[in-house]
Amino acid sequence: MNSRARTESSGLAAARFALNAFVLAAAALPLYLLAKQSVTPELETFAWPPHWMAHHLTLSHFVTVFAVNELRSAVLRSLGVAAISAAIATALGAMLAYAMARSSFAQRVGFSTVTGVRLLPMITVAIPLGIILATLGIYDSASGIGLAIVHAAIAIPTAALTLYAAFAAIPLEVEEAAWIDGASPLRIFLTIDLPLARGAIATALILCFILSWDEFGFALLVQQTNRTLPPLLYYYTVFGNVGPASALAMLMMIPAVCVVVALGPSLRGVLTAGSSR
Amino acid sequence: MRLREILFRFRAVNAAAKRLRTIFVVVPCLFMVALLLLPALNGLVLSFDHHGLSLANYKFLFHDSMFWRALANNLLVPIGSLVIEFVLGLALALTLTARRNRSALIETAAILPFAIPEIVILTLARYIFMPRGYLNGALAITGMHPLPWLSPHSSLAMFTVILVDAWHVTPVVMLMLMAGLQTIPIELYEAARLDGAGTLATFRFVTLPMLLPAIVGALILRGIDALRIFSTVLVLTGPEGVPVLSTYSYSLWDDAQKPHEAMAAAMILALMVTLIGLGGLALARRFSRDDRVPA
Numbered sequence: 268m269n270s271r272a273r274t275e276s277s278g279l280a281a282a283r284f285a286l287n288a289f290v291l292a293a294a295a296l297p298l299y300l301l302a303k304q305s306v307t308p309e310l311e312t313f314a315w316p317p318h319w320m321a322h323h324l325t326l327s328h329f330v331t332v333f334a335v336n337e338l339r340s341a342v343l344r345s346l347g348v349a350a351i352s353a354a355i356a357t358a359l360g361a362m363l364a365y366a367m368a369r370s371s372f373a374q375r376v377g378f379s380t381v382t383g384v385r386l387l388p389m390i391t392v393a394i395p396l397g398i399i400l401a402t403l404g405i406y407d408s409a410s411g412i413g414l415a416i417v418h419a420a421i422a423i424p425t426a427a428l429t430l431y432a433a434f435a436a437i438p439l440e441v442e443e444a445a446w447i448d449g450a451s452p453l454r455i456f457l458t459i460d461l462p463l464a465r466g467a468i469a470t471a472l473i474l475c476f477i478l479s480w481d482e483f484g485f486a487l488l489v490q491q492t493n494r495t496l497p498p499l500l501y502y503y504t505v506f507g508n509v510g511p512a513s514a515l516a517m518l519m520m521i522p523a524v525c526v527v528v529a530l531g532p533s534l535r536g537v538l539t540a541g542s543s544r
Numbered sequence: 545m546r547l548r549e550i551l552f553r554f555r556a557v558n559a560a561a562k563r564l565r566t567i568f569v570v571v572p573c574l575f576m577v578a579l580l581l582l583p584a585l586n587g588l589v590l591s592f593d594h595h596g597l598s599l600a601n602y603k604f605l606f607h608d609s610m611f612w613r614a615l616a617n618n619l620l621v622p623i624g625s626l627v628i629e630f631v632l633g634l635a636l637a638l639t640l641t642a643r644r645n646r647s648a649l650i651e652t653a654a655i656l657p658f659a660i661p662e663i664v665i666l667t668l669a670r671y672i673f674m675p676r677g678y679l680n681g682a683l684a685i686t687g688m689h690p691l692p693w694l695s696p697h698s699s700l701a702m703f704t705v706i707l708v709d710a711w712h713v714t715p716v717v718m719l720m721l722m723a724g725l726q727t728i729p730i731e732l733y734e735a736a737r738l739d740g741a742g743t744l745a746t747f748r749f750v751t752l753p754m755l756l757p758a759i760v761g762a763l764i765l766r767g768i769d770a771l772r773i774f775s776t777v778l779v780l781t782g783p784e785g786v787p788v789l790s791t792y793s794y795s796l797w798d799d800a801q802k803p804h805e806a807m808a809a810a811m812i813l814a815l816m817v818t819l820i821g822l823g824g825l826a827l828a829r830r831f832s833r834d835d836r837v838p839a
Contacts, residue, residue, distance in 0.1 A: 294653040317681035359572035366568035373569035395587035420579035452561040481661040
């Protein structure tokens, strides 16, 4: 690859420079505009021609976000749903990944289930699921427990994919030593494999948390009035309130951006694991 | 311990391990099936129910012009989005894996749009593309007329939807292709250089064929996702601006209070995704079998 770079023409170099500038602009400019909107008075946001720099600064939108009860409870609900769903998805995903790493039969069953489930469009599942959750009495609940369970189900493939490589990398000799000492398979899994995979478990927890934190479709259909952050931001965006919407959007970005910047390299492995199958 | 005892224990432990694996694979899979597949099957039943078993819900769709527009858009928007994603994603992947150009800043910047929650990207896009938004502001500075980027039923609005969708997803495609590029042995490039191949020839005869499995894999995964497009359309243009099957079904359910017709539309989308997805998987499998160059 570097040999290819050495022979490149100046035209290609210029194209590269343009591409880099484009990437930086595509990433930075929108974020800047959003940040600007979150700290300028709403009247100024609707000015024409639009202001590229803030003329007046205000923190009132962030104050609003924390003062309005609906917004505050949405933040708490989103946190709760994401935490519960990440815990369930990682626990179940660890079971699935372990079985898949140790048996080819489990691998086949797990792979076809995940493939089948991934082919289902959100809307096909969400409408009838709402009816089922309603009969169970957890549709649109204030705690968001119904949504948390749904998010756990859609996050299991992500968790299993993240953990599979970690379990597959643990040599069988380690487990065999524990067999000889008389440990049961469950105990081997709990006391040997899980601790050895703790790095991957942390990654899986974080990824599943973000998946739920960002999820819009199911949240919109399952939590119609007790909203989580993404549907709430949708309503704020579509029905006015630029200032609070921008402030909310800024707050929503914090966990996701931190994680992706921190997890960069390992995230790449997870995202690409599907393509090299 | 005698050998027989060890063998006996080994068999017992082996059976117990097998039991554990079975439980470990069955419980998560049942959880997913119960929460995702069963509701979909329930929806299938509902879609054939119109005061008793009938095809009335599907007939309703076939007589609704909005359905046909949603169906057409549901093919056009994903195709447009995939083209942009893959051209741009490949260009970025090639640039970022070339050693001379390696830059942590650019790489982070390239991944960033994917790190931002989808709904935040869409909120932003709305403010950028709205009639008195930043894009038209920028056009005004350069002396051009403002354009109705999001005007309902226009092909310009479809273009905007495609652009925004690609903006969010290009980083994923880029990462998948980067992983594919890194598996290409460097010796192939050296051999191509010794044979006197230029940059374009090297790309055409080394990079592209070697990368093909990664491209096909990414295309299937991304294609399935692209067919399910929902939030981009809903936030940017509303369910009726550039209708796709998901938003059409959503508006039947939410605005028109026609849950059974909504399920029929959702079933047609599910059928479409399943056919295209399974077809793609079968194609990819044949691809990797025919592949004579070891990856």
